[in-house]
Amino acid sequence: MTPYEAFAVDLARAAAAVTLPLFRTDCEEEDKGGPGAFDPVTRADRDAEAAMRRLIAERFPDHGVIGEEYGEDRPDADHVWLLDPVDGTRAFVAGLPLWTTLIALRHEGRPVMGVIAQPVMDEIFLGGPSGAALIKTGEAPAPLRVRPCPSLNDAVIATTDPDIFSGAELGAWTQVRAAARLARLGCDAYAYAMVAAGRIDLVAETSLKPWDWSALVPVIEAAGGKVVNWRGHAPDDKGQILAVGDEALIDQALVTLKRAAL
Structure with missing residues (x-):
């Protein structure tokens, strides 16, 4: 696992430390959608992104960040982290464990590493230079592979x-x-x-x-x-x-x- 991949896993776990205690609770849901459009945001969205941004600023102060909740910070940097703290906020609000935390690292405009994390099931799907793997606490990373389906x-x-x-x-x-x-x-x-x-x-x-x-x-x-x-x-x-x-x-x-x- 490369240092960036290991750091992305750390980011996912930091986000989970925020989101999991708020799941299926009063998570201070707000509607940021316009008339006739329900577009929820919760404390979990805001606080998890803030936690990940703090870690990035401490570890890689020259990197940029683009996040759903707090916008852009140096989006033209060579390395830019893209954060969606709770992808599937509607599922989160409904108590359904299919929401995820999405983390990507973009280098020179191209995504080179990504994480799809589902903390309720303790699953971190990691993809990058080291390959693709499913990471679960206390277990060795399990390689991921798509299946053939030509039709x-x-x-x-x-x-x-x-x-x-x-x-x-x-x-x-x-x-x-x-x-x-x-x-x-x-x-x-x-x-x-x-x-x-x-x-x-x-x-x-x-x-x-x-x-x-x-x-x-x-x-x-x-x-x-x-x-x-x-x-x-x-x-x-x-x-x-x-x-x-x-x-x-x-x-x-x-x-x-x-x-x-x-």
Whole structure:
């Protein structure tokens, strides 16, 4: 494990020390959404990001940080940490243990290391130069590997909620879903961890921010998968993400997704 990878694990555990005691409690939920849009934020979101920012400032004072709750600090630095302290705040508020903490390290504009952490289940999915591994307390890291699935007809696929898609996007997702063997909803970023673990074959989503998708790329790609946008290129700020375990699925999914690509 490289020093940056070890530090990312430390960040995940520092965030868990904040979020776990607040899970299924009065977590001071607020709605930051506009009229007709519920977009919750909790004390867990704010305090966990603050804890991770403090550690980064102490250990790597020349690094930048981009976080969902507290914005940008030196985003043009050579090394930038991207933080989503509670990805899946709606699940957190509902008491469902599928929310995660997302941590990525971007070097010269490209995500090179990522963590998808689920502290309720004591799971840290790490991807980077040392490969991809599942880390659990008191256990040796377990290597992660995607599974072969060359046909969309045999694939298990996921998205958080079809309501995230616009009209054209929803039509494209619906066609992909119709072709797949099984679709699961409501997993947020945990679905991407399951791609790396060889349990889910494809995830398609839209409207993701850089802190939503940056950690996913190193985890899945270190496990042998691929993450692209809906045009088949590297993910970008337009936020349309397609993650697959088997690269053979990309062209099959893009037959429909490209029609709604931004």
